[in-house]
Every structure is written in C-alpha cells, then in structure tokens.
Amino acid sequence: MSGLAEAGEAVLEVLRSPLGLLALTLGGYQLGRWLQRRTGGHALAQPVLVCVVVVAVAIGVLGVEYPDYRRATELIAFWLGPATVALAIPLHRQAARLRGFVVPMLVAIIVGAVVSIVSAVLLARALGAGDSLERTLGTKAATTPVAIAVSESLGGIGPLAAVFAIIIGIVGAIAGPALLDLARVRDRRARGLAVGAVSHGVGASRMLREDETEGAFAGLGMGLTALAISVLVPLLALLLF
Structure with missing residues (x-):
C-alpha cells in the first residue's frame, strides 16, 4: 500500500509541475476540439470553454494556486501574440471586400464601443455595484490585455476585468452566430x-x-x-464617474 501511495504522490507532483500543468492545459483544449468534432461543431462545444472547465477542476483538485499556474503556462500566453497577429493573413486575402465598407465599419465600431461601455457601467450602477466594479466592467468588450490595462488605469480591478473579457468572449462565440441568424444578418x-x-x-x-x-x-x-475601447473609456470616464 505504501508503494501505491508513493506512486500516487509522485504522479501528483508531476501534474503540479510546470510541464504537467502545461500538458493539462493543452490536453483540455484538445478535449474541447474532440468534443466539437463529435458534436458536429455544436455552439456549446467551444474548446476554450471546455479547457477552462478542465483546468479549473484540475488546479482545484491538485491544490495549485492560480499565480503558480499562470507562471507554468507562460509559454501559451507568449504564443497568443503571434497567433493574434496571424489573423491578419485571412484579412489580407479579403482586402478587396473592404471597398465601400470602411466608413460604415468605423461608425459601427465606435457606436458599438460607446454602447458597450455605457450600458455596462449604467447596468452595474443600477444593480448597486461599487465604483471599482463599474470601472472594471466598462472594458469588457476589449481583448484581455487591453481590458486589464485600461481598467487598472481607471482604478478598476485588472484580474476581474480579464475574467469578464474571457466570459464575454466565450458567451459571444457561443450565442453570437445564432443571434445574427435570428436577426437575419447575412452579410x-x-x-x-x-x-x-x-x-x-x-x-x-x-x-x-x-x-x-x-x-x-x-x-x-x-x-x-480594442483600440476604440482604449481611447473611449478614459474619455467617457469623465462623464460616467
């Protein structure tokens, strides 16, 4: 029995190591992709959502603190930058479709950013949220790094801003296409x-x-x-806060 206990403890130590946590994260994402294929691309089978659930359960069971997990998976965070830049490749292929679309696009982005910021702050205020939470929620539509930086510059809670940005990202990815179908948006x-x-x-x-x-x-x-949020939030803060 002592041999089994020692073996089990050794396995747990490996899982708690940086390499083990990195493998858990990648494994959770691959599980999400497998579920997505098995369900025929069902909206709820988002690899990111599955990975978040798997990692949250794993680090809770293993007793790993989030800062330790974050340091262990720094390699993944590093590659998010190049992966984001790589999104410019399909846009370059579609450059011709920007013709006649630039002005409506810029107007929609600015109006959408203003509505996102103002509605989040006013809804939080109506529900009795504190000032710091209002300053945090205003950046929810931005990418995670921008949301953290802008919210902290206004006196918000950076880690909580990241949580809201990720949640909004997952919910939007799940529900967005279906809502656009209901609204009959075909373009x-x-x-x-x-x-x-x-x-x-x-x-x-x-x-x-x-x-x-x-x-x-x-x-x-x-x-x-992300650019519009980083510019508009400090400006609207003069009116909202």
Missing part, C-alpha cells in the same frame, strides 16, 4: 465584424471556422474595438 463582413467586436479572439476563431471572410472581419473587429 459575412457584418457578421464577422459583430462577433469579433464583442468576443475578440474566441469569437474570431469561431467565425474563422464558419467562413474565411467572417473570420477575417472578426479579427479586424477585434483589433479596432
């Missing part, structure tokens, strides 16, 4: 732009699987919305 440029503006990287990857044009404009919407 692939508009569909991609809408999901990318709300759901950033997660939404862009979802739309890229749907159609290359939608994926390209989702990547563009993600970048433009």
Whole structure:
C-alpha cells in the first residue's frame, strides 16, 4: 500500500509541475476540439470553454494556486501574440471586400464601443455595484490585455476585468452566430465584424471556422474595438464617474 501511495504522490507532483500543468492545459483544449468534432461543431462545444472547465477542476483538485499556474503556462500566453497577429493573413486575402465598407465599419465600431461601455457601467450602477466594479466592467468588450490595462488605469480591478473579457468572449462565440441568424444578418463582413467586436479572439476563431471572410472581419473587429475601447473609456470616464 505504501508503494501505491508513493506512486500516487509522485504522479501528483508531476501534474503540479510546470510541464504537467502545461500538458493539462493543452490536453483540455484538445478535449474541447474532440468534443466539437463529435458534436458536429455544436455552439456549446467551444474548446476554450471546455479547457477552462478542465483546468479549473484540475488546479482545484491538485491544490495549485492560480499565480503558480499562470507562471507554468507562460509559454501559451507568449504564443497568443503571434497567433493574434496571424489573423491578419485571412484579412489580407479579403482586402478587396473592404471597398465601400470602411466608413460604415468605423461608425459601427465606435457606436458599438460607446454602447458597450455605457450600458455596462449604467447596468452595474443600477444593480448597486461599487465604483471599482463599474470601472472594471466598462472594458469588457476589449481583448484581455487591453481590458486589464485600461481598467487598472481607471482604478478598476485588472484580474476581474480579464475574467469578464474571457466570459464575454466565450458567451459571444457561443450565442453570437445564432443571434445574427435570428436577426437575419447575412452579410459575412457584418457578421464577422459583430462577433469579433464583442468576443475578440474566441469569437474570431469561431467565425474563422464558419467562413474565411467572417473570420477575417472578426479579427479586424477585434483589433479596432480594442483600440476604440482604449481611447473611449478614459474619455467617457469623465462623464460616467
């Protein structure tokens, strides 16, 4: 029995190691991709969502603190930058479809960013949220790094801003295409732009699987919305806070 106990403890130590945590993360994502294929691409079978659940359960069972997990998976965070930049490749292929779409696109991005910021802050205020939470929620439509930086510059809670951005990204990727279908939005440029503006990287990857044009404009919407949020939040903060 002591030999089994020692073997079990050794396995747990391996899983708690940086290499073990990295393998758990990659394994959780691959499980999500497998489920997605098995369900025929069902909206709820988002690899990111499955990975989050798997990792959350794993580090809870293993007793690993989040800062330790974050340091162990720094390699994945590093490659998110090049992966985001790579979204420019499908956009370059679709450059011709920007003709006649630039002005409506910029207006939609700015209006959408303003609505996202103001509605989040006013809803939080109506529900009795504190000032720091209001400043945190205003950045929810931006990519995670931008949301953290902007919210902290306003006195918000950076880690919580990251949580909201990730949750919004997952929910938008799951529900966005279905809502666009209900609204009878058929233009692939508009569909991609809408999901990318709300759901950033997660939404862009979802739309890229749907159609290359939608994926390209989702990547563009993600970048433009992050820029708009970083500019508009400090300006609107003068009126809202």
